Amino acid sequence: MTAKTIAVNLITETAQDALAGCNSLRSIHDTAKKLISCNQLGLDFEPKRNNAFEMAIALIYCNVDEAIRSEFDQDAIRGFADAYSAGAYVEPLGVAAENGKLRVVTGFTRYAGLMLAIKEGADLKRVWVNQVEGGRASELVRQCVSNQQVQVSPLDLAEAYRELVEEHGYTVAGVAAAVHRKESHVRKLLDLVNVAPEVKDMVEKGQASVTTALAADKHCKAGGTDTVVHMQEQLAKAQAQGASKVTAKSVGAPATLYGRKDLDVAAPVLVQLADQLEQALPLLATPQSVKVELTIDSADLNLQDLAKALANIRAAVKSAQAGAVATGKAA
Structure with a gap:
């Protein structure tokens, strides 16, 4: 046979x-x-x-x-x-x-x-x-460079780069050399990993480019504004003008989450709170907890304006904290 x-x-x-x-x-x-x-x-x-x-x-x-x-x-x-x-x-x-x-x-x-x-x-x-x-690291690299025929989305590339850096010990320069791209390209996509999911979704749907999304995110975090709210507002404006995506030209300057009026309204209450804490805290020992009581009279303050002012300041603080955390991860 x-x-x-x-x-x-x-x-x-x-x-x-x-x-x-x-x-x-x-x-x-x-x-x-x-x-x-x-x-x-x-x-x-x-x-x-x-x-x-x-x-x-x-x-x-x-x-x-x-x-x-x-x-x-x-x-x-x-x-x-x-x-x-x-x-x-x-x-x-x-x-x-x-x-x-x-x-x-x-x-x-x-x-x-x-x-x-x-x-x-x-x-x-x-x-x-x-x-x-x-x-796995070599397989990831090959997938990143083997997308000429069918392009890989920026978000998928960003996640692959993140895995190479965080799980396989690559540097930004190492990733760039492996995938034959500039370091600026790798850094940009690594920054994309840290933007809000809602903004990533806009990039995925083609409603904003990576560059536009990152520029808006950087601008918003530096100015104490909410990136998601800002980008959604800009998209609504673009769509109202017949456009399908937010562009560098259509993106306006983000409005700050709080202004001088918010500080003027909140300041008296914050001063009262500081006075109460100063009286409640002993000088030589730090207690486990402190109870303070504030009485705010509507005759002295517009309570709706106060609630709005405090909410704006709180949102700005949270946005700044989120930006600091993202910067720390990127470093």
């Missing part, structure tokens, strides 16, 4: 055991060749090489949670499926060889297109792959 007369999809227990000890494309390639010559593997598993490896699809698996993409472009998946079905060139998948199997680490959209083509009846047995070595 020759290799050509055995079942093309044959994979014996001997072959499975032999492949289970392979942890590189080279070893899987060489072992598969030997197994086919010994009639332990069918010709469906015959690997081929041409600056990459053409490997059996049956050996490939994919964990979509390892992709840096939060969403996949369905049109791109459709395009790859059509390309695979037509036998057109598609860039090889990046894989990690583990125990005789090939785990997809780059090209998740291509893999989804490959699976769609097979589901729709394409007779595909093999696909071209390249090996990615070096663990």
Whole structure:
């Protein structure tokens, strides 16, 4: 019996055991060749090489949670499926060889297109792959630089850069060198990680660019204003003018959360509070708690104005604190 007369999809227990000890494309390639010559593997598993490896699809698996993409472009998946079905060139998948199997680490959209083509009846047995070595950090880098065909969203790139820095010990310069981009690009996306979720959502929906969102966030935090409220107001103004997004030209200067009037209204009450605390706190010891009592007469103050003034000052303090925390993380 020759290799050509055995079942093309044959994979014996001997072959499975032999492949289970392979942890590189080279070893899987060489072992598969030997197994086919010994009639332990069918010709469906015959690997081929041409600056990459053409490997059996049956050996490939994919964990979509390892992709840096939060969403996949369905049109791109459709395009790859059509390309695979037509036998057109598609860039090889990046894989990690583990125990005789090939785990997809780059090209998740291509893999989804490959699976769609097979589901729709394409007779595909093999696909071209390249090996990615070096663990999760290397896989992240390859995903970051392997998005020319289907662009990765800024938010997904930002999260990938954050993981490289915070979990894999990369510096900003190291990330920039690895993904072949300028340090300013990496810093900008790392700053994007720290903006409010509502602002990130605007970037994701194309309602504001990364640059516009970051400029507004910096301006608002420096002036004690709320970035989310400001950006939502600017978007409403832009939409009222027939635009679909906030631009540098359409973004107005953020209004401060508090002004001189707020300070004038709140000052008498804050002074009274300070007097009460001074009387309640002993000079030589710090108590566990202090109880003070304030009496505010509506005849002396407009209580609605006071409540608004205090709320504005409190919001400004919280915004400033949030900005300080974000700056500390970025450093």
